[in-house]
Amino acid sequence: xxxxxxxxxxxxxxxxxxxxxxxxxxxxxxxxxxxxxxxxxxxxxxxxxxxxxxxxxxxxxxxxxxxxxxxxxxxxxxxxxxxxxxxxxxxxxxxxxxxxxxxxxxxxxxxxxxxxxxxxxxxxxxxxxxxxxxxxxxxxxxxxxxxxxxxxxxxxxxxxxxxxxxxxxxxxxxxxxxxxxxxxxxxxxxxxxxxxxxxxxxxxxxxxxxxxxxxxxxxxxxxxxxxxxxxxxxxxxxxxxxxxxxxxxxxxxxxxxxxxxxxxxxxxxxxxxxxxxxxxxxxxxxxxxxxxxxxxxxxxxxxxxxxxxxxxxxxxxxxxxxxxxxxxxxxxxxxxxxxxxxxxxxxxxxxxxxxxxxxxxxxxxxxxxxxxxxxxxxxxxxxxxxxxxxxxxxxxxxxxx
Amino acid sequence: xxxxxxxxxxxxxxxxxxxxxxxxxxxxxxxxxxxxxxxxxxxxxxxxxxxxxxxxxxxxxxxxxxxxxxxxxxxxxxxxxxxxxxxxxxxxxxxxxxxxxxxxxxxxxxxxxxxxxxxxxxxxxxxxxxxxxxxxxxxxxxxxxxxxxxxxxxxxxxxxxxxxxxxxxxxxxxxxxxxxxxxxxxxxxxxxxxxxxxxxxxxxxxxxxxxxxxxxxxxxxxxxxxxxxxxxxxxxxxxxxxxxxxxxxxxxxxxxxxxxxxxxxxxxxxxxxxxxxxxxxxxxxxxxxxxxxxxxxxxxxxxxxxxxxxxxxxxxxxxxxxxxxxxxxxxxxxxxxxxxxxxxxxxxxxxxxxxxxxxxxxxxxxxxxxxxxxxxxxxxxxxxxxxxxxxxxxxxxxxxx
Numbered sequence: 001x002x003x004x005x006x007x008x009x010x011x012x013x014x015x016x017x018x019x020x021x022x023x024x025x026x027x028x029x030x031x032x033x034x035x036x037x038x039x040x041x042x043x044x045x046x047x048x049x050x051x052x053x054x055x056x057x058x059x060x061x062x063x064x065x066x067x068x069x070x071x072x073x074x075x076x077x078x079x080x081x082x083x084x085x086x087x088x089x090x091x092x093x094x095x096x097x098x099x100x101x102x103x104x105x106x107x108x109x110x111x112x113x114x115x116x117x118x119x120x121x122x123x124x125x126x127x128x129x130x131x132x133x134x135x136x137x138x139x140x141x142x143x144x145x146x147x148x149x150x151x152x153x154x155x156x157x158x159x160x161x162x163x164x165x166x167x168x169x170x171x172x173x174x175x176x177x178x179x180x181x182x183x184x185x186x187x188x189x190x191x192x193x194x195x196x197x198x199x200x201x202x203x204x205x206x207x208x209x210x211x212x213x214x215x216x217x218x219x220x221x222x223x224x225x226x227x228x229x230x231x232x233x234x235x236x237x238x239x240x241x242x243x244x245x246x247x248x249x250x251x252x253x254x255x256x257x258x259x260x261x262x263x264x265x266x267x268x269x270x271x272x273x274x275x276x277x278x279x280x281x282x283x284x285x286x287x288x289x290x291x292x293x294x295x296x297x298x299x300x301x302x303x304x305x306x307x308x309x310x311x312x313x314x315x316x317x318x319x320x321x322x323x324x325x326x327x328x329x330x331x332x333x334x335x336x337x338x339x340x341x342x343x344x345x346x347x348x349x350x351x352x353x354x355x356x357x358x359x360x361x362x363x364x365x366x367x368x369x370x371x372x373x374x375x376x377x378x379x380x381x382x383x384x385x386x387x388x389x390x391x392x393x394x395x396x397x398x399x400x401x
Numbered sequence: 402x403x404x405x406x407x408x409x410x411x412x413x414x415x416x417x418x419x420x421x422x423x424x425x426x427x428x429x430x431x432x433x434x435x436x437x438x439x440x441x442x443x444x445x446x447x448x449x450x451x452x453x454x455x456x457x458x459x460x461x462x463x464x465x466x467x468x469x470x471x472x473x474x475x476x477x478x479x480x481x482x483x484x485x486x487x488x489x490x491x492x493x494x495x496x497x498x499x500x501x502x503x504x505x506x507x508x509x510x511x512x513x514x515x516x517x518x519x520x521x522x523x524x525x526x527x528x529x530x531x532x533x534x535x536x537x538x539x540x541x542x543x544x545x546x547x548x549x550x551x552x553x554x555x556x557x558x559x560x561x562x563x564x565x566x567x568x569x570x571x572x573x574x575x576x577x578x579x580x581x582x583x584x585x586x587x588x589x590x591x592x593x594x595x596x597x598x599x600x601x602x603x604x605x606x607x608x609x610x611x612x613x614x615x616x617x618x619x620x621x622x623x624x625x626x627x628x629x630x631x632x633x634x635x636x637x638x639x640x641x642x643x644x645x646x647x648x649x650x651x652x653x654x655x656x657x658x659x660x661x662x663x664x665x666x667x668x669x670x671x672x673x674x675x676x677x678x679x680x681x682x683x684x685x686x687x688x689x690x691x692x693x694x695x696x697x698x699x700x701x702x703x704x705x706x707x708x709x710x711x712x713x714x715x716x717x718x719x720x721x722x723x724x725x726x727x728x729x730x731x732x733x734x735x736x737x738x739x740x741x742x743x744x745x746x747x748x749x750x751x752x753x754x755x756x757x758x759x760x761x762x763x764x765x766x767x768x769x770x771x772x773x774x775x776x777x778x779x780x781x782x783x784x785x786x787x788x789x790x791x792x793x794x795x796x797x798x799x800x801x802x
Contacts, residue, residue, distance in 0.1 A: 029565070031538050033756075038544050044571065045539030072569065073538065075603055079630035080567045083654045087564050087627065090657030091698050091728075137432050137474065138446030143439050163488050164430070166481045168473065170445065202476055205606040205631075206638035226488065229480035230606075231632015237607035253484045256491030257659050260669035268661035269670075297492050327492075355434075 006069040006106075007053065008085045009099035013267055014063050018055045022065035025089050026050040030073060048073055064098065071103050078107065078232035078283050086270075094267035100278050105317050107282030108240050112247040113319035114312070114344050117287060120221065120247065121157050122193040126343055126375070127334075128157040129367050130198075130324065131360075132350035136162035141171050141179035147360060148180050151353060152187040152195045154364035158346060160224050161200035163253045173199060173211075174218055181219030198222040198249040205234050212244045222247045228254035228275075232283050239284025247286035249324065252276055255290075262300045272303050277310030280321065287322035287346060294336055296328025305340065312344060324348050330397035331370035331390060335380045357392045366393035407470040407507075408454065409486045410500035412463050414668055419456045423466035426490050427451040431474060449474055465499065472504050479508065479633035479684050487671075495668035501679050506718050508683030509641050513648040514720035515713070515745050518688060521622065521648065522558050523594040527744055527776070528735075529558040530768050531599075531725065532761075533751035537563035542572050542580035548761060549581050552754060553588040553596045555765035559747060561625050562601035564652045574600060574612075575619055582620030599623040599650040606635050613645045623648045629655035629676075633684050640685025648687035650725065653677055656691075663701045673704050678711030681722065688723035688747060695737055697729025706741065713745060725749050731798035732771035732791060736781045758793045767794035 010025065012018050027033065030050045050073075053066040067085075074080040081100075089095055110116075118124050131151050133144055148159060167173040177199055188194050199220045203211040208230070212223060227235045227250045238244045255275050260266045276290040288311055291299035304325065311321040323345050325337065330352035337347055349367070356363030369390040370380045378384045380400040385391045411426065413419050428434065431451045451474075454467040468486075475481040482501075490496055511517075519525050532552050534545055549560060568574040578600055589595050600621045604612040609631070613624060628636045628651045639645045656676050661667045677691040691708055692700035705726065712722040724746050726738065731753035738748055750768070757764030770791040771781045779785045781801040786792045 031536055032751075038540060041539055041541070041544060045536060048538035048571075072571075073565065073567075075567050075569075077605065079627065079632075080603060082658075083627050083630045084565050084567075086658065087630065087652075087654030088728075090655050091653060091660075091692055091700075092657070093699060094662070135432055135446060137449035138442055139439060140442070143442060164474065164485050166474075166476050166485075168476075170449075170473075202481060203634075204478065204638045204641065205634040206610045206642070208634070209607045226480065226484050229484045229488065229632075230634045231480075231630075233604075233606040233609070233631045234634055237605045240605065241607070251488075252492060253488030254491050256493070257483075257487065257670050259492075260661065260667075261495070266661075266669075268667075269658050291492055298494055299492075327489075350433075 004071045004103060006071050006074070006081065006085065006103065007101040008067050008069065008097060010065045010067065011058070011062050011096045011098045012065055013094045014057060014061050018063040018065060022052045022055050022067065025065070025095065026052050026067045028092070029085060029087070029089055030069065071106065076106060077236055078279055090268070096266055096268055097270045097274055100274055102278070102282055104315065108236055108284035109317060110284050110286045110319045110321050111239065111245070112286040114322045115319065117196070117247050117322050120194060120196055123157060126371065127338065127341065128346045129364070130158035130160060130346050130348040131156050131353040131364070132160055132162055132348065133165065134162070134350050134354035136164050137170070139171060141175040144171065144176050145179040145183055147354070148197070149183045150360045151364050152183060154361035155191070155368060156195065156353070156364045158196040158198065158222070160198035160249060160348070162350070163200060163224065163226055163251045165200045166202045173202065174215060177215050177218045177220045184219065184221070194221065196222040196247065198224040200224045205230065208234050209237055209241050209244060212238060216244070216246055220246060222249060224249045224251055226251045226253045227280070227283070228252070228258065232279060235283045235285065248284070249287045249289060250280055250285040252290050262298060262303060273306035273310060277307040281310055281313070281318070285321055287324050289324040289326045289348060291327050292325030292329055292333070292337070294333045295326065308341065320344070322346055331366045331393045332380055332398045332400050334367065334370040335374045335400040338374050352393065352397055356389070357396060358389055362389040362392070365389045405472045405504060407472050407475070407482065407486065407504065408502040409468050409470065409498060411466045411468065412459070412497045412499045413466055414495045415458060415462050415464050419464040419466060423453045423456050423468065426466070426496065427453050427468045429493070430486060430488070430490055431470065472507065477507060478637055479680055491669070497667055497669055498671045498675055501675055503679070503683055505716065509637055509685035510718060511685050511687045511720045511722050512640065512646065513687040515723045516720065518597070518648050518723050521595060521597055524558060527772065528739065528742065529747045530765070531559035531561060531747050531749040532557050532754040532765070533561055533563055533749065534566065535563070535751050535755035537565050538571070540572060542576040545572065545577050546580040546584055548755070549598070550584045551761045552765050553584060555762035556592070556769060557596065557754070557765045559597040559599065559623070561599035561650060561749070563751070564601060564625065564627050564654045566601045567603045574603065575616060578616050578619045578621045585620070585622070595622065597623040597648065599625040601625045606631065609635055610638055610642050610645060613639060617645070617647055621647060623650060625650045625652055627652045627654045628681070628684070629653070629659065633680060636684045636686065649685070650688045650690060651681055651686040653691050663699060663704060674707035674711060678708040682711055682714070682719070686722055688725050690725040690727045690749060692728045693726035693730060693734070693738070695734045696727065709742065721745070723747055732767045732794045733781055733799045733801050735768065735771040736775045736801045739775045753794065753798055757790070758797060759790055763790040763793070766790045
């Protein structure tokens with residue numbers, strides 16, 4: 001592959017002249033048709049044109065066209081990339097982006113990734129467990145501090161804000177950080193390792209970096225960011241900034257607007273492996289949340305595995321990013337998740353920690369007990385469970401299948 | 402309507418328990434289920450819960466659920482709004498946002514809008530005509546200046562960059578502005594009115610405002626911005642900034658990723674009247690480009706009219722924004738467009754100006770001649786055309802139907 005080319009695969013409906021359509025796309029997204037107005041520039045213009053590499057049928061209903069774009073058509077970032085390859089054509093009729101291959105050094109590399117997050121948490125030899133503050137709205141900062149103390153003392157590795165916990169009057173973001181920061185220090189002293197609290201970063205694009213700095217100065221040791229709501233340009237600003245020196249966890253909120261149904265019957269939009277894999281990776285995310293296929297949201301297992309592989313991919317220009325399968329994660333899926341992910345994963349749970357029948361500390365311990373079973377090669381079943389906290393969790397959310 | 406409520410309408414498939422689904426959405430997007438962990442906070446939590454107002458069938462296949470969200474769940478901006486009303490649920494299964502009613506003072510009001518753009522161009526009594534630089538890639542800054550001189554001298558009102566004209570080595574954005582700015586001044590002196598050149602603003606989120614300032618200092622008198630590529634947060638940063646004191650034209654690039662097919666058969670995503678109307682309006686866009694239903698892109702006429710009405714709506718907190726129907730605009734549609742829009746519109750044409758058989762100046766004059774016919778109540782047909790430039794345009798692109 002020419003290292004200066006961007007190769008984009010578009011899924012097209014098979015009931016059209018796909019060759020012609022692909023050529024229209026390649027020309028329409030780049031030089032357009034051109035006349036002889038500037039004869040001296042003809043050769044130069046040709047350098048910006050995209051070329052159709054091939055158009056191959058995939059099934060009765062679809063063909064995939066691969067088109068090569070010169071990377072010089074972009075500014076080496078995600079917004080110019082997406083505009084250059086799909087800006088106009090997304091409105092032109094059925095076409096769905098199902099793959100993007102980018103040049104080696106494209107975009108931004110994560111500052112932390114898997115290795116950085118492990119170093120921060122001092123945990124190297126097992127999956128990490130993350131909680132999500134619940135309830136998301138209506139609590140005071142000191143309530144979150146109380147919740148945090150409970151789960152941190154039980155040994156939770158990471159916690160995050162819910163994605164709808166904005167800078168609201170009831171619990172301003174900076175106040176949440178200030179309330180939780182002493183607990184993190186206290187627990188660090190007690191347990192000898194640091195809990196990461198991914199604080200939901202919000203605000204206007206021109207103030208996001210300074211908002212992040214303010215939270216970090218107050219003790220925030222990780223950030224959560226709603227990329228699809230704020231824009232990839234905002235993520236890039238954060239991940240490229242040397243003073244935003246904490247891991248950035250990206251949230252998939254609104255991804256469904258761009259990705260639509262995961263049934264594969266979609267003729268528009270962008271596939272989830274690109275939205276939650278490739279684009280996050282090349283915009284510098286350290287850890288990426290996305291729906292787990294064995295969770296509460298409808299999500300395809302094959303897509304989940306593609307996202308995992310894209311995030312964890314590495315070469316000399318690219319650090320592996322941490323996969324964070326989410327939504328409906330509970331102790332009964334730890335065994336299955338371990339088969340899919342091994343150790344390099346953050347398992348992220350809201351209800352299964354904070355709604356555990358015996359309380360949030362029991363919720364954390366149920367995950368730890370489930371992990372002990374998995375580590376020793378036993379399925380996480382009621383039969384194998386040897387603690388009340390795990391038994392209660394498996395009764396409420398189900399055992400390993 | 403409670404002035405602190407945000408009313409969102411979701412189109413749901415009728416073949417499910419829509420009442421239950423709507424309740425899941427309202428609760429799931431706000432407080433979630435909550436336990437008795439903080440009994441003192443129960444009343445406060447209830448203040449953040451969304452309520453289902455009604456669920457009404459619209460046809461055999463769909464129902465519309467209207468849900469009221471407290472506006473205090475948001476930060477009074479678009480990113481927090483979208484995350485609050487659809488972040489998680491966009492991934493939960495079929496549901497499409499088809500309307501959003503916002504409190505009067507929500508978001509940001511446009512600095513310029515229709516009135517401001519008219520004042521800048523000194524044209525008050527007719528539709529405005531805008532050109533799009535073509536070809537988009539491969540020209541040098543001085544080539545754009547040459548094109549600009551031709552169309553400005555022929556009397557064009559506005560011109561814009563193509564949305565894929567980024568800050569590329571072949572024609573850096575600042576160099577395009579510097580090359581074009583003297584022409585704009587010269588033509589201003591000659592014609593007694595200012596041509597607006599909407600320069601494509603790009604860059605990283607934290608640098609966009611300073612990039613905009615640099616372009617404005619060099620003479621840029623309008624900006625073009627790819628909102629869906631960069632994010633609404635970036636648009637808000639620009640439209641709220643007192644030093645970004647030129648009209649902002651927003652481009653619909655990538656809107657198709659979020660909106661999908663305009664056929665109405667979409668069970669995911671967000672309707673185009675919201676994407677290109679409501680969200681643009683409340684993020685402070687001065688002028689909004691979108692596909693014209695009589696243009697070259699498939700776009701529904703009813704949706705186009707909804708966008709027009711939303712953009713031009715006004716009250717004491719809200720300035721009317723300028724509609725800019727685009728893509729495939731040519732002299733033969735002026736009469737139809739005038740029936741739909743009257744004077745308060747920018748008609749935006751690329752090929753029909755720059756690919757006119759007699760050259761770009763002839764392209765501009767063909768629009769002016771078509772407007773003279775429309776103004777005098779005559780259809781823009783070959784029979785009525787009384788100039789070679791208009792005859793050639795109508796032969797190439799078609800006459801009024």
